[in-house]
Amino acid sequence: MTQLIAIAGSPALNSKSTEFLQKALARAEAQGLTGNLFSVRDIPAHDLVYGAGENNPHLKKIIDQLERATGVIIATPIYKAAYSGALKTLLDLLPHKALAGKVVLPIATGSSDKHLLAIDYALKPVLFALGATQVLNGIYIADYQVERDSLGQLNLDKEIALRFDEQVDTLAHEARLIRNQVLFLDRSLA
Numbered sequence: 001m002t003q004l005i006a007i008a009g010s011p012a013l014n015s016k017s018t019e020f021l022q023k024a025l026a027r028a029e030a031q032g033l034t035g036n037l038f039s040v041r042d043i044p045a046h047d048l049v050y051g052a053g054e055n056n057p058h059l060k061k062i063i064d065q066l067e068r069a070t071g072v073i074i075a076t077p078i079y080k081a082a083y084s085g086a087l088k089t090l091l092d093l094l095p096h097k098a099l100a101g102k103v104v105l106p107i108a109t110g111s112s113d114k115h116l117l118a119i120d121y122a123l124k125p126v127l128f129a130l131g132a133t134q135v136l137n138g139i140y141i142a143d144y145q146v147e148r149d150s151l152g153q154l155n156l157d158k159e160i161a162l163r164f165d166e167q168v169d170t171l172a173h174e175a176r177l178i179r180n181q182v183l184f185l186d187r188s189l190a
């Protein structure tokens with residue numbers, strides 16, 4: 001059973017927010033959860049902008065796996081003081097209440113911390129509109145908190161690294177709890 005879905009909202013090919021999303025998913029997987037990563041880049045731009053039909057194979061895969069997942073990680077770059085427009089086009093294609101019963105962890109990267117609150121004022125209302133029952137505080141990473149080492153790895157400074165680990169671990173814990181509740185209910189009703 002897929003427990004986590006990771007959604008990358010950056011249209012960029014070499015994307016920092018997507019790299020952090022991969023790191024978050026890997027950390028949760030190391031704790032025994034299973035998950036899959038999808039990107040806005042998986043869906044043709046035409047379909048994102050003009051609306052993909054329910055049978056669009058990329059979108060269908062995301063929706064099917066989202067139905068079964070109990071935890072969702074959403075990563076986005078900050079564009080013009082908000083989340084990316086590409087992410088919004090994908091969120092607009094999801095069914096009504098697609099995030100119901102799930103715990104969601106938002107991750108955002110920005111060039112500075114000027115738009116630190118964008119997760120709260122821009123992204124969270126959309127996640128709640130999609131039915132998310134629990135949205136974690138989230139992780140905002142500004143460029144000055146990141147360094148690429150000689151192996152090409154992105155490293156976080158100590159303070160944000162601690163927050164990153166704490167938020168991902170909370171997501172993994174909550175997603176597992178919800179999953180156990182769902183399995184318990186399924187068994188009780190069987």
Ligand SMILES: Cc1cc2nc3c(=O)[nH]c(=O)nc-3n(C[C@H](O)[C@H](O)[C@H](O)COP(=O)(O)O)c2cc1C
Pocket residue numbers: 010011012014015016017018076077078079080081082109110111112113114115
């Ligand atoms: C069109 C555009 C608009 C941006 N607007 C902002 C902004 O308003 N605030 C900010 O902190 N960074 C802004 N940035 C910088 C990106 O948020 C930052 O480089 C981010 O880490 C990119 O993430 P990505 O590599 O996952 O795409 C902008 C970048 C682009 C390309």
